[in-house]
Amino acid sequence: MAKWTPKHEAPEPLEGPVVATITGGTILWFVLFLVQLPFYGWFDDHGHTWWVWTCLAGGGLGLIGVWYVRGRDAALKRAAAEADAGPSPAAD
Template identity: 80%
Template sequence: MTKWTPKHEAPEPLEGNVVATITGGTVLWFLLFLAQLPFYGWLSDHDRLWWLWTCLAGGGLGLIGIWYVRKRDAAIRRAQGEPATEG
């Protein structure tokens, strides 16, 4: 099994503006949900109603993600000794 084990170290993780990324994705899920609402009847007739509920679930999970990454960002800042920004 050792012949399949990588012989180099893993690169450092990329740190970007995670809060903005998760927020943008959450907004996108909710926009997709709202865009599909006028087609509720068509989606229901063609057994594609799950598309609508998938978008709503994505938006809901995104709200949890926003809460999580904001708390994570604040914890990282506290650990580095920087003041946590509100908002």
């Protein structure tokens, strides 16, 4: 079998409001957790408590995601600013 190799260049990655998207998703996970919390007894009776804890885990992982994308965004902005400034003069 021959190894599959692409015959064209990969497209550029899409850049958008990544920080806002991840923040919105994280807020949504926490809202879903809070909405389900009053019905915990029903979820427990029907064996669906994992729904509640999945929403909490999604919110917690979303906080890590917000931290990561904010750092990434800051690093991209720093790199762009350094590229616009041009090469710095060498210190003797």
